[in-house]
Amino acid sequence: MLISSRFWANGILLFVTLIWGATFTLTKSALTKIPVFPYLTMRFLLATLVMSVLVFWDRDRMKSLHNFKLWMTGTSLGVLLFLGYALQTLGLQTIDPAVSAFLTGLSVILVPIMAIFVLRQQSQWRTWIAAVIAAVGLGFLNGIHQLGHFSIGxxxxxxxxxxxxxxxxxxxxxxxxxxxxxxxxxxxxxVTLLSFVMSVHDGLSGFRQGASGIVLIAVIVNGLLGTAFAYWAQLRFQRLTSASYVAVIFTMEPVFAAVIAFIAYHETMGLSALLGGALIVASMLLADAVPNT
Incomplete structure (x- = not known):
């Protein structure tokens, strides 16, 4: 039964990773029809509404909303998440989905480095080796001859x-x-509120473009599956498997993104970019490596 539970947990988390990989191409397509912040508003509003059902379904969770510190913590995390998604989505306007996925994946290497200083966690040799491998991979992904000339995206x-x-x-x-x-x-x-504020700042006319077919598909897939379902699945199933398996599964996100971008856009990566992507995935695996539990 334990093996069966772990098998299904790993399978569902792999499906979540596939969804995340698809979100890059879907978002890239949607941005040809709608500005960044109206799109983010729609995506996160849908995810928020779904998550709110889970909160109001449970009395204890409803009572927890009276906790001021909970709101302060949630707000702080929301600001950081907004900045991350806003910059990622802005970047997708000018770079390819596969490249965006590999660059976003660098957060896996940055986490243990930041944890050393913020959480006072002990430094491990693999963290620094992973950072060096990621830096080399970034160089190949961007093009060694173009180092120092990064695009705005x-x-x-x-x-x-x-x-x-x-x-x-x-x-x-x-x-x-x-x-x-x-x-x-x-x-x-x-994230929803901040995206809406930025939409107002840029003019609300962008929301009129939200009825486009590709925009609605991107909002539904990214909002329902890529955010609400993905968060729930991670909370529900990650505890049934091991951290090492989850680390390996999640490093497949940029790989899925590259494959989906190739299928959707016939977007190909040169030998240098493929080598860079492979090095970044290797660095992610090394940085997240933990003993099996």
Whole structure:
């Protein structure tokens, strides 16, 4: 029964990773029809509404919403998550989905490095080796001859990886003792509100383009599956498997993104970019390597 449970847990988490890989191409397509912040507003509003059902379905979770510290923590995490997603989505306007996925994956290497300073965790040799491998991989992915000449999309996505890594470290530091679903709902609500504020700043006319078929597909897949379902599945099934398996599964995200981008756009990566992507995946595996549990 334990083996069967672990098998299904790994399978569902692999499906989640496939969804995440698909979100890059879907978002890239949607951005040809709708501005960044109206799109993010729609995506996270849908995810927030779904997560809110889980909160209001449970009386204890409803009571937890009276906790001021819960709201402060959720707001802080939401700001970091908003910055990460906003920069990632802005970057997708000018770089390919596969490249965006590999660059976003660098957050896996940044997390243990930040944890050394923020959480006072002990430094491990594999963390620094992974960082060096990732840096070399980034060089090949961007093109060795172009080092120092990163595009604006590359810079935005690298900044995205930094903020997503900060969000993960902040969860470890601040989220202990809070109901995860309530906290996640508040976090997603903050992302929704900040995206809407930016939409107002840019002009609300962008929402009129939200009725486009590809936009609706992207919002539904990314909002329902890539955010609400993915968060629930990770909370529900990660505890049934081991951290080492989960680490391996999640490093497949940029690989799935590259395959889906090839199928959807016939987007190909040169030998240098493929080598860079492979090195980044290897660094992610090394940085996340933990003993089996």
């Amino acid at each position: 590359t810079v935005e996505t690298l900044a995205c990886a930094v903020f997503l890594a900060m969000q993960i470290v902040a969860v470890d530091k601040w989220a202990i003792g809070y109901d995860s679903i309530s906290l996640t709902t508040i976090e997603l609500l903050i």
